[in-house]
Amino acid sequence: MNATIDPARDAELFSCLFEPRGVVVAGASTHPGKFGFVVLHNILASGYEGKVFATNRDGAEVLGITTVPGIDDLPSGEIDLVVVCTPASSNLDLLRSCAAKGIRAAFLTSAGYAEAGADGVAAQAELVALGRELGMLVAGPNGQGVVSTPVNLCAQMVAPFPPAGAIGVASQSGNFVSSFLNWSTQSGVGVSRAVSAGNAASVTVGDYLEYYADDPSTAVGLAYVEGIADGRAFFDRLRSITPRKPMVVVKGGATAGGARAAASHTGSLASDDRVFDGAMRQAGVVRALTVEAAFEAAATFATQPLPKGPNTVVLTTAGGWGVVTADAITASELHLMELPADLLAQIDTKLPPRWSRNNPVDLAGAETRDTIPEVMEMIATHDDVHAIIYLGLGIQSNQARMMHRGRFYPGYGLDRIVEFHQRQDERYATAAADISTSTGKPILTATELAVTDPDNPGPRAVRSSGRLCYASSNRAVTALEQLWRYARFLQR
Amino acid sequence: MPDATISASTKPAHKTLSEEESKELLRPFGVRFPAEAIVRDPDGAAAAADELGLPVVAKLNGDNIAHKTERGLVRLGLASSQAVRDATTELLAAATPKDGEVSVLVAPMIPSNREFICGVSIDPQFGPIILIGIGGILTEAIADVVLRLVPITRRDAEEMIDEIRTQDLLGSFRGEVPVDRSALADLLLALSTASQARSDILAIDLNPVLIHDGTPIAVDALVELSIQ
Numbered sequence: 270m271n272a273t274i275d276p277a278r279d280a281e282l283f284s285c286l287f288e289p290r291g292v293v294v295a296g297a298s299t300h301p302g303k304f305g306f307v308v309l310h311n312i313l314a315s316g317y318e319g320k321v322f323a324t325n326r327d328g329a330e331v332l333g334i335t336t337v338p339g340i341d342d343l344p345s346g347e348i349d350l351v352v353v354c355t356p357a358s359s360n361l362d363l364l365r366s367c368a369a370k371g372i373r374a375a376f377l378t379s380a381g382y383a384e385a386g387a388d389g390v391a392a393q394a395e396l397v398a399l400g401r402e403l404g405m406l407v408a409g410p411n412g413q414g415v416v417s418t419p420v421n422l423c424a425q426m427v428a429p430f431p432p433a434g435a436i437g438v439a440s441q442s443g444n445f446v447s448s449f450l451n452w453s454t455q456s457g458v459g460v461s462r463a464v465s466a467g468n469a470a471s472v473t474v475g476d477y478l479e480y481y482a483d484d485p486s487t488a489v490g491l492a493y494v495e496g497i498a499d500g501r502a503f504f505d506r507l508r509s510i511t512p513r514k515p516m517v518v519v520k521g522g523a524t525a526g527g528a529r530a531a532a533s534h535t536g537s538l539a540s541d542d543r544v545f546d547g548a549m550r551q552a553g554v555v556r557a558l559t560v561e562a563a564f565e566a567a568a569t570f571a572t573q574p575l576p577k578g579p580n581t582v583v584l585t586t587a588g589g590w591g592v593v594t595a596d597a598i599t600a601s602e603l604h605l606m607e608l609p610a611d612l613l614a615q616i617d618t619k620l621p622p623r624w625s626r627n628n629p630v631d632l633a634g635a636e637t638r639d640t641i642p643e644v645m646e647m648i649a650t651h652d653d654v655h656a657i658i659y660l661g662l663g664i665q666s667n668q669a670r671m672m673h674r675g676r677f678y679p680g681y682g683l684d685r686i687v688e689f690h691q692r693q694d695e696r697y698a699t700a701a702a703d704i705s706t707s708t709g710k711p712i713l714t715a716t717e718l719a720v721t722d723p724d725n726p727g728p729r730a731v732r733s734s735g736r737l738c739y740a741s742s743n744r745a746v747t748a749l750e751q752l753w754r755y756a757r758f759l760q761r
Numbered sequence: 762m763p764d765a766t767i768s769a770s771t772k773p774a775h776k777t778l779s780e781e782e783s784k785e786l787l788r789p790f791g792v793r794f795p796a797e798a799i800v801r802d803p804d805g806a807a808a809a810a811d812e813l814g815l816p817v818v819a820k821l822n823g824d825n826i827a828h829k830t831e832r833g834l835v836r837l838g839l840a841s842s843q844a845v846r847d848a849t850t851e852l853l854a855a856a857t858p859k860d861g862e863v864s865v866l867v868a869p870m871i872p873s874n875r876e877f878i879c880g881v882s883i884d885p886q887f888g889p890i891i892l893i894g895i896g897g898i899l900t901e902a903i904a905d906v907v908l909r910l911v912p913i914t915r916r917d918a919e920e921m922i923d924e925i926r927t928q929d930l931l932g933s934f935r936g937e938v939p940v941d942r943s944a945l946a947d948l949l950l951a952l953s954t955a956s957q958a959r960s961d962i963l964a965i966d967l968n969p970v971l972i973h974d975g976t977p978i979a980v981d982a983l984v985e986l987s988i989q
Contacts, residue, residue, distance in 0.1 A: 500886030504910060533964035533985055535880025535892045538906050544884045547908030551917055761916055
């Protein structure tokens with residue numbers, strides 16, 4: 270074989286990794302504590318749509334799969350991906366056999382490579398060379414696995430299998446793949462693909478993000494990186510990607526800098542973190558400072574339209590929340606816009622005079638059955654408004670819960686009011702999603718009930734609408750600010 | 762070459778240029794500096810001050826003189842011929858053998874309430890970077906700086922200026938007109954061009970860049986070059 274193109278730049282090979290027709294687990298184990306068992310279990314348990322094969326030295330039956338002793342015993346042309354759970358020493362021969370069967374992508378969970386001293390470094394170099402020789406995409410090694418919800422593939426040695434969605438995850442640390450997938454499971458905002466780059470011997474985080482940029486199943490890339498060896502190449506790569514799709518990056522660890530000119534003030538001011546921050550800004554990458562902020566930014570890109578400008582209106586049912594949110598907006602790159610006179614006049618028709626008549630739009634408890642959806646629609650359809658943050662969802666259902674659990678239920682009309690409150694919160698959540706969709710403007714809903722009482726019908730309905738219910742207005746403001754920064758970057 | 766050193770780290774052999782040489786290197790790329798004179802003695806300094814107009818500043822000038830302020834080698838607001846002479850005598854006396862050949866740089870004193878820093882450095886992972894921030898002697902303590910990778914576009918330069926946290930210093934400040942942001946962007950672009958054109962540049966400091974009638978004027982320059 271004469272591979273002239275770098276496998277890590279070949280989108281067709283990435284399709285073999287993320288949308289394989291068939292998968293083989295090499296090194297399947299009968300012991301439920303071994304990775305070779307867990308990977309096969311997770312593939313089968315998540316309902317992968319393609320054919321599943323497994324090798325086991327003894328040809329034992331594992332989870333109802335009749336294994337074969339070696340790759341040579343498998344059919345040709347039915348398998349695209351091998352998930353390798355065998356020791357490093359046997360992997361070169363294994364991959365050659367795989368290539369002979371038409372397998373074009375491999376994910377190596379095996380340890381014993383560059384993370385394991387000089388011998389491991391040499392073994393990893395051989396692995397990379399073989400991948401190029403065979404024209405095979407070799408992901409990992411020492412990685413946690415690969416997830417792809419469009420084909421229900423969970424080929425990883427850990428849980429969870431996240432709900433389907435549009436976030437593409439690539440991480441230099443397997444643990445953070447798990448973190449992102451856990452947030453996805455908790456919030457209901459789903460994932461398209463997820464992969465831990467492991468040692469990233471030949472396929473780097475940048476390579477995965479490049480694939481996500483053109484992947485129709487993915488709306489946003491979400492990456493964890495640390496110890497970037499060639500920062501300039503990473504920057505160039507991301508800068509070529511961001512005009513196509515938003516990319517959210519969270520970075521860990523200080524890099525190996527420190528050898529800078531002490532003679533210059535510029536050199537001593539140019540800390541690793543400041544350089545990274547500037548480079549990401551320049552490349553149009555959304556940099557998040559924490560894992561949860563990174564997930565929430567990505568979830569927002571995946572589920573909300575981009576704002577066309579910074580003008581933000583806060584719609585709240587109570588005063589304090591609005592004040593704090595206004596503070597957060599003022600401290601951000603968003604704009605707490607003044608309400609235009611015609612919008613004021615419009616809202617006046619729906620509310621008694623005691624409403625705030627200002628931004629935040631504080632309904633001051635004056636709302637009747639239809640007020641919230643109606644006022645939300647008025648605000649969202651105004652040309653000057655670019656985004657809305659909606660606060661107060663779930664209050665009614667919170668009271669309903671207390672009534673439902675109290676000793677007076679269902680008498681005194683409590684059964685009817687409980688049902689009314691719950692229905693109202695569902696309506697508000699649905700209205701926020703529908704009005705956002707119809708106007709093409711982001712509407713972010715924030716309430717701590719999203720985490721303090723996730724079963725509250727308000728947050729639950731936000732999840733059902735496919736959107737993120739933010740646990741605080743500050744977190745909603747942070748996410749919306751990231752959307753605006755990216756929108757502005759695209760406008761340049 | 763007493764100033765060519767190799768540190769224990771990976772830093773290549775390097776040398777710092779004198780303030781005068783640093784400015785000479787940067788002028789062709791569009792960095793503008795005020796008129797100045799290089800003198801060798803108190804008489805020369807007094808004559809230069811006459812020509813430039815009092816008050817003036819006097820600074821010791823020489824290769825490998827990097828931290829002038831820290832070493833007390835900058836004399837500001839010299840308002841009389843005698844003050845210029847005295848300062849020159851003291852500066853020349855303050856030179857150490859390690860400084861090599863030295864002279865005194867005399868330049869007009871530019872009144873300004875605001876100081877910025879612009880510069881270039883090499884990052885081990887990202888390569889040449891460009892920086893702008895709040896300058897002066899407190900620059901490292903305040904650390905209100907914004908960075909980008911070289912080369913930058915005009916839009917990048919504008920965003921860098923926009924991202925300085927202390928935006929009040931760029932507006933109307935203490936009765937002065939706002940900073941000419943376009944001229945500040947020009948300065949950043951000139952440094953970017955210089956860094957691209959001269960791969961031997963390891964670092965540039967323009968510190969301080971003073972604001973006079975809204976116009977940014979670099980009154981000090983330090984260029985560090987690698988020695989191949």
